[in-house]
Amino acid sequence: MRFLNEFRDPGLATRLIRDIRRMATRRWTLMEVCGGQTHSLLRHGVDAELNDVIEMIHGPGCPVCVTRSDAIDWLAQLCQLPPVLVTSFGDMLRVPGDRDCLLNARAAGGQVRAVYSPLDAVRIAQETPDLQVVFFAVGFETTAPATALAALQAERLGLENFSLLVEHVRVLPAMEMLAAATDCRVDGFLAAGHVCTVTGFEAYADFASRFRRPTVVTGFEPVDLLWGILHCVRQLEAGQSEVVNAYTRAVQITGNRAARDLLDRVYEVVDKEWRGLGTVPGGGLGLREPYRRFCARRRFTQTLLPSAVPPVATELPIHRPNRCRAGDVLVGRLKPTACPEFATACRPESPLGAPMVSDEGACAAYFRYSSSHATHEPG
Ligand code: SF4
The missing domain is CATH 3.40.50.11740 (HypD, alpha/beta domain 2)
Incomplete structure (x- = not known):
């Protein structure tokens, strides 16, 4: 299928992995912003294949999870x-x-x-x-x-x-908040390609230079993701922080x-x-x-019914009624498998938190594709 098979080409993926390995002089930490990208990374084994040279941190780009x-x-x-x-x-x-x-x-x-x-x-x-x-x-x-x-x-x-x-919700302000945090470990960002089809990526140039983080507009197939990682690593090794569009078949600068x-x-x-x-x-x-x-x-x-309906609270409660660590997962502080409830009390059929429910949730991705719980063969 055009626009799909060519972006799942094993030969091209192997060459890109080889190029990333050759280029990286140290282990870099990158964040893929979108949950769809997270699922694709895990499904196709991209994160595991590059784990010794690239640490992938999964970002908050699952709209269901952050609601x-x-x-x-x-x-x-x-x-x-x-x-x-x-x-x-x-x-x-x-x-x-x-x-x-x-x-x-x-x-x-x-x-x-x-x-x-x-x-x-x-x-x-x-x-x-x-x-x-x-x-x-x-x-x-x-x-x-x-x-x-x-x-x-x-x-x-x-x-x-x-x-x-x-x-x-709007993605770029959340990326700015993550990048501005003093404990931010992310060296470069893979921006959400589907969001950029609407918004374009003009504003990402300012983000990349202001926070000194290379930012690559990236798609969702394994070859897309590898191109995004390669562009990020190339900039990091050269000490650059610019925005690059690696999803040109779908994204234009003005959206x-x-x-x-x-x-x-x-x-x-x-x-x-x-x-x-x-x-x-x-x-x-x-x-x-x-x-x-x-x-x-x-x-x-x-x-209508003014007394019957409670107003939406302006602040989230501080104490959560369950043990879900979704907040830490959504900002990349915790891998889903490090959550004590993962695959025990929290499973897709009995989720404790949104990241285990949503098709774009990081916890659901790990449950579906990590080796001990895989319900779908990586392909
Ligand atoms: S595994 Fe379940 S309980 Fe743990 S963070 Fe994910 S959704 Fe929450």
């Missing part, structure tokens, strides 16, 4: 109110909040439905005017344009029974203009709570006027 837990708890309560139907991407349903997950809320009688697109939620609202349909909008800049389209569509249809809980215009039209940049990182300045998107009328928080805390 604040109190938002899940809030929706789990909201869906118990008869006129409300909470809609969400399916992988959010099993993600634990601090108190509950949406799947349990549904089992307890709440109205929760998985949808493939926010536009499905708009259609449900249009077809069932007696329901208040709330869409749980999570994800990076990759999914935010579809949510923006849903807001525009709801406005065009004049829907009064559709709203959004917007928890979209997707239409999608960026959509983001600018519907959202404003806001500070955002990331699970594991805390409050990230500029790390999220919120609805701007006139689309704030579709904000679920505003609708359900100020107009």
Whole structure:
């Protein structure tokens, strides 16, 4: 298959591994930002193959994993109110909040439905005017344009029974927070290629020079990842810190203009709570006027059922009710296999934390592909 087989070519991968080994004069520490990249690294054995010259640290780029837990708890309560139907991407349903997950809320009688697109939620609202349909909008800049389209569509249809809980997050501010930390061990970053298809990578040039970290826009196939690592190592060995696009078949420097215009039209940049990182300045998107009328928080805390729905807390609780170390995993301080609960109390069928639930979660990747728990042969 074109654009796939050539990026899984074993011969090319072997040559790239040889080049990386030749080039590296010491062991470098790199972070792949996106959870999809983490899964590909482990699935294809790239991290193990290079482990003596490259330490891969897995970044926070799993949107399901970093979504604040109190938002899940809030929706789990909201869906118990008869006129409300909470809609969400399916992988959010099993993600634990601090108190509950949406799947349990549904089992307890709440109205929760998985949808493939926010536009499905708009259609449900249009077809069932007696329901208040709330869409749980999570994800990076990759999914935010579809949510923006849903807001525009709801406005065009004049829907009064559709709203959004917007928890979209922005990747670059989180990378800045990680790079600015005094204990940051990352020498170079593999930036999330799919995010850059929307945002472009102009802003990454400033990031690379300001934090003196080479940054390579990287794709998701094994050859993509090896190209990204090679470009990083080449710069590190030369003492350079620039941005390089190693995902040229998908990413242009200015990104997707239409999608960026959509983001600018519907959202404003806001500070955002990331699970594991805390409050990230500029790390999220919120609805701007006139689309704030579709904000679920505003609708359900100020107009409809004001006393029945608890407000979303502004701070995450300090003491976690379970033993999940997701916060440490998400910032690369802890390998999933070093978590005491990994593959014992915490497994995909009984997850204690979001990284074991999500298809992009690092704990799920280790469970699926590490040798003692592999459910899928590396290929
Ligand atoms: S293995 Fe489970 S408990 Fe441990 S950090 Fe990952 S999700 Fe949390």
